[in-house]
Amino acid sequence: MSANIKVMIVDDSAVVRQTVRQMLEREPGIEVIGAASDPVFAMSHMQRQWPDVIVLDIEMPRMDGLTFLKKIMTERPTPVVICSSLAESGAAATMQALSAGAVAIITKPRMGVKQFLEDSANDVVQAVRTAARANAGRLAARAATPQAPAPKLSADAILGAGLGSGSNMVRTTERIIAIGTSTGGTQALEAVLTRLPAVCPGIVIVQHMPERFTAMFAERLDSLCALQVREARHGDRVVAGRALIAPGGKHMMLARSxxxxxxxxxxxxxxxxHRPSVDVLFRSCAKFAGKNAVGVIMTGMGDDGARGLKEMHDAGAPTIAEDESSCVVFGMPKEAIRLGAVDSVVPLEGIPEAIMRVNR
Structure with missing residues (x-):
């Protein structure tokens, strides 16, 4: 890849094309090489100069974005950021796009889109920079810093550190599996959960994902898995054969009664x-489940979950990290390994067996 991140914008709205182009072109290290009203025009342009990242709408004339995404991932895998309006049907289409290999989602309203995009400029730029670092080949095989960043708070802001009732417990048959992931995680979770038996211990999951998408994501996984998978509700029991996914926009913690x-x-x-945060979930598991939990950290940008996994490890929980060879982005597992938080490093295809092995 050249010094600049080359971006192609594909959207049937002239307003969106112009607004996204202007916000990206203001950024150092980002170069917009073209903007097209539909995938057919885009493909013609891309044959002359291929982008590093594609910003893609879903609903477009001549060829819809989902078909184009699948075509790209089959013929020449390239990181894709979905920029889509939110509607019930649109949310379902976006979940399909994530499954097909999209790296990130930017949600846009059907009204006031220009102002929304201008207000969300930092999110758009960060999504493009994150996508540029992703391994699109690994995404396909499975189907710089933003301006004015928010303060980076630790899990202390939600739950204090320290040992709880779970940390000093003897090992029991009531086990917990805690999984944290981010970029590339939708496909990684599908690969893991579809290979776990219905009798496996209860699972709690944080996948970095916007509001309104986690319920749709859980429904999709539930239709594919032997396990019951659903978006978590406050007070839900964690029981064998059930996986609970933290809702977008909320933190989820394990509790014991x-x-x-x-x-x-x-x-x-x-x-x-992030909200939900992997660190928050992992800290609660260290505090209230201790050695009765298993911690798993998978593909993702940044370091969320690394410190929480170290706390689980120190509380006696077996811990697993996804190997770099299968990660879309090796940030989160790499940081956990650096901290000494990981007992075993396993490629994605080996994680289900690794989970079940430590639960025997």
Whole structure:
């Protein structure tokens, strides 16, 4: 890749094309090489100069964005950022796009889109920079810093550190699997959960994802897995054969009531610039499950979850990190390994067996 990130914008709205082009061209290190009203025009341009990142709408004339995304991932895998209006049908299409290999989502309203995009400029730029670092080949095989960043809070802002009732417990049959992931995680989670048996321990999951997408994501996984998969609700029990996914825009923590585990779904500030945060979930598992939990950290940008996994490790929980060879982005696992938080490093295809092995 050249020094500049080369970006192609594909959207049937002239307003969106112009607004996104202007915000990206203001950024050092980003070069917009073209903007097209539909994928057919885009492909013609891209044959002359191929982009590093594509910003792509879903609903367009002549060829829809989902078809174009699948074509790109089959013929020449390239990181794609979906920029799509939110509607019930649109959300379903966006989940399909994530499954097909899209790296990130920018949600846009059907009205007031120009002002929305201008207000969300930092999010758009960050999505493009994140996508440029992603390994699109690995995404396909499975189907700089933003301006004025928010303060990077730790899990202390939600839950204090320290040992809880779970950390000193003897090992019991009531086990918990905690999984944290981000960029590339939608496909990684599908690969893991579809290979786990219905009798496996209860699972709690944080996948960095916007509001309104996690419920749709959980429904999709539920249709594919032997496990029951659903978006978590406050007070849900964590039981064998069930996987609970933290809702977008909320933090999720493990709690213990007697012999039972439940989840708490709460508001709170961004932790490591995320809500939900993997660190928050992992800390709660260290505190209330201790050696009765298993921690798994998979593909993702940044370091969210690394410190929480170290706390789980120190509390006696077996811990697993996805190997660099299968990660779309090796940020989160790499940082966890650096901190000494990881017992075993396993390629994605080996994670289901690794989880079940430590639960025997």
């Amino acid at each position: 007697g012999a039972q585990y439940t989840v708490e779904v709460v508001d709170g500030p961004l932790i490591n610039r």
